[in-house]
Amino acid sequence: MILELLLVTVTFRPAAPTVGDPITLDFQEAVRLDASPSYEIVSQEGRRAVVRTFQPRPISLSGQAGNVRFRNLDIPVRSVIPPGDQLEPSALKKPLVVPAPRRPLMAIGIAGLACLMAWAIVLFLARAKEKVEALPPEMPAADRFRATVLSLIRNPRGQRWAALADATRRYLASLTPYLGADLTTSQLLPRIDREHSALVREILRRGDAEKFSPWGAPPGDFEAIATGALGLIPAPPQEMAA
Numbered sequence: 001m002i003l004e005l006l007l008v009t010v011t012f013r014p015a016a017p018t019v020g021d022p023i024t025l026d027f028q029e030a031v032r033l034d035a036s037p038s039y040e041i042v043s044q045e046g047r048r049a050v051v052r053t054f055q056p057r058p059i060s061l062s063g064q065a066g067n068v069r070f071r072n073l074d075i076p077v078r079s080v081i082p083p084g085d086q087l088e089p090s091a092l093k094k095p096l097v098v099p100a101p102r103r104p105l106m107a108i109g110i111a112g113l114a115c116l117m118a119w120a121i122v123l124f125l126a127r128a129k130e131k132v133e134a135l136p137p138e139m140p141a142a143d144r145f146r147a148t149v150l151s152l153i154r155n156p157r158g159q160r161w162a163a164l165a166d167a168t169r170r171y172l173a174s175l176t177p178y179l180g181a182d183l184t185t186s187q188l189l190p191r192i193d194r195e196h197s198a199l200v201r202e203i204l205r206r207g208d209a210e211k212f213s214p215w216g217a218p219p220g221d222f223e224a225i226a227t228g229a230l231g232l233i234p235a236p237p238q239e240m241a242a
Contacts, residue, residue, distance in 0.1 A: 010025050010031075010073065012024060018077065018079065020080075022052050023050065025061075028065065029067075031064070033049050061074075141170075148167040149226050159211070164203055164222075165204050165207020172232070179192075199232075
């Protein structure tokens with residue numbers, strides 16, 4: 001909207017300002033508004049000024065635009081309250097009841113169940129390891145391996161494939177550092193001699209599957225394979241008859 005007062009021309013927007021609206025004033029010359037209790041000067045720079053008021057009635061601007069003093073430059077300001085409004089508060093509405101999300105609860109439940117299962121498996125393996133390894137520490141490696149394998153054959157409970165694989169690794173590592181227990185299955189198998197490579201591969205693969213696969217070890221004749229593992233122990237040298 002354009003207002004003209006003698007030699008002063010100004011445009012302002014919005015065209016129909018309401019209480020609290022920033023009103024932008026554009027003059028043809030650099031402007032300096034006078035302070036007034038009826039409006040607040042938000043900013044003024046060059047030919048533009050921004051004012052606002054919180055009173056629902058016209059504001060009367062005064063100041064200087066270029067070399068011209070002006071006053072009584074009225075800008076209408078209307079209230080945001082409709083005419084005839086009784087100013088009664090609206091009726092309160094009940095807050096919406098947002099149902100609790102189920103996914104987080106399900107995720108927490110699944111995570112808790114997984115933790116319980118993991119602890120149960122760790123406890124079971126620890127007890128099984130205690131039973132299998134409850135052997136004298138000074139026992140020779142071959143005798144220790146033989147006793148462990150025979151114990152696993154007699155006791156058909158627990159993760160026998162994993163226990164057999166661990167015992168096999170320890171026994172092979174006792175023979176030479178070349179077959180160290182810290183080697184992975186893929187690192188260890190190429191170092192096994194051809195005579196025993198197939199047997200060791202089957203033991204280690206089944207042990208890894210039982211420890212790490214969710215489906216466990218594939219079915220197989222444990223007693224036959226465990227008995228074959230005893231063949232890893234070299235036969236004692238026979239004394240020659242005089």
